[in-house]
Amino acid sequence: MNKKIMVLPGDGIGPEIVTQALAVLNAVDKRFKLGLSFEEGLIGGASIDQYGEPLTDATLAAAAKCDGILLGAVGGPQWDALAADIRPERGLLKIRSGLSLYANLRPAILYPQLAEASSLKPEVVAGLDILIVRELTGGIYFGEPRGIRTLDNGERQGFNSYVYSESEIERIAHTAFAAAQKRRGKLCSVDKANVLEVTVLWRQVLDRLAPEYPDVELSHMYVDNAAMQLVGAPKQFDVIVTGNMFGDILSDAAAMLTGSIGMLPSASLNESGLGLYEPCHGSAPDIAGQGIANPLATILSVAMLLRYSLDMAVAAEAIEAAVSKVLDANLRTADIYTSGTQKVSTAEMGAAVVAAI
Numbered sequence: 001m002n003k004k005i006m007v008l009p010g011d012g013i014g015p016e017i018v019t020q021a022l023a024v025l026n027a028v029d030k031r032f033k034l035g036l037s038f039e040e041g042l043i044g045g046a047s048i049d050q051y052g053e054p055l056t057d058a059t060l061a062a063a064a065k066c067d068g069i070l071l072g073a074v075g076g077p078q079w080d081a082l083a084a085d086i087r088p089e090r091g092l093l094k095i096r097s098g099l100s101l102y103a104n105l106r107p108a109i110l111y112p113q114l115a116e117a118s119s120l121k122p123e124v125v126a127g128l129d130i131l132i133v134r135e136l137t138g139g140i141y142f143g144e145p146r147g148i149r150t151l152d153n154g155e156r157q158g159f160n161s162y163v164y165s166e167s168e169i170e171r172i173a174h175t176a177f178a179a180a181q182k183r184r185g186k187l188c189s190v191d192k193a194n195v196l197e198v199t200v201l202w203r204q205v206l207d208r209l210a211p212e213y214p215d216v217e218l219s220h221m222y223v224d225n226a227a228m229q230l231v232g233a234p235k236q237f238d239v240i241v242t243g244n245m246f247g248d249i250l251s252d253a254a255a256m257l258t259g260s261i262g263m264l265p266s267a268s269l270n271e272s273g274l275g276l277y278e279p280c281h282g283s284a285p286d287i288a289g290q291g292i293a294n295p296l297a298t299i300l301s302v303a304m305l306l307r308y309s310l311d312m313a314v315a316a317e318a319i320e321a322a323v324s325k326v327l328d329a330n331l332r333t334a335d336i337y338t339s340g341t342q343k344v345s346t347a348e349m350g351a352a353v354v355a356a357i
Ligand code: IPM
Pocket: 075, 089, 092, 248, 280, 282
């Protein structure tokens, strides 16, 4: 079949977790004879150190030609002092926007084995299965004008623009409605329509499209209430659709419901099905190099890659089943460790998943 995957380990714990995810990918490749090949590239601080910019046009072009992209994480304190436009995070934003990966899917699923690891009571989170659909290439992350300017009185002022065009809202809405159709048929659109015009439009577009999906029940919620509901009664949600910044924040909150952000994978897709797959967590520079990071979010991202971009659902399921099996065997990295379980390293966790495949 020969499918090519671009691998961008990035910074911090990125290389460690990607190494484990690649071992898992190689294991399913062997077992199911998938015919995968790989190309490695630099992104984030690693690319800044090598090329002076967080993502080169050549790497972006190479990624565009692949069938799927696996990314670790970007960023770290050593690059914090750089100007905003060459920081590691800009590499991530450039690949998302350069490949029009507007649909970011962040499933927050509580593995029953991890109910104890959640900071919420087990009965509040048991059975939790939420999909956050985050718009990824628009909103305040990309709106122009943006910058820091000096006013006439000499004071500096920072400014960003929160902008969404109707077509941008429509395409992410269609993604979310379609996802809800395949799940429990409930879609909650999160906005701040009591204050922000851009989200008044967002709400109008969602309402306009709703009749096309009669089997989906659409509701709306202000983002502050959504934050409260997510930690108070998270099981009311099936699919949540929201803009770039609200999605960034709410998906971190949703991640903690599942025990650890180290469990949350993500897929970022464009219209043609090309996808970038990455864990929702960041580069965690504080624990980089210690071999204690949780590789499961990246391993589960690989499963999403197989499912969404390579149409290899059987291999994806094999990975998900293997993850469940190692959790059943009570193996835990430090972030999901609870007493009575066995604490393992990044590499041991990866090896256990490989062994279970
Ligand atoms: C995420 C991250 C990124 C974002 C950062 C690293 C730019 O927090 O993927 O959620 O804000 O989108």
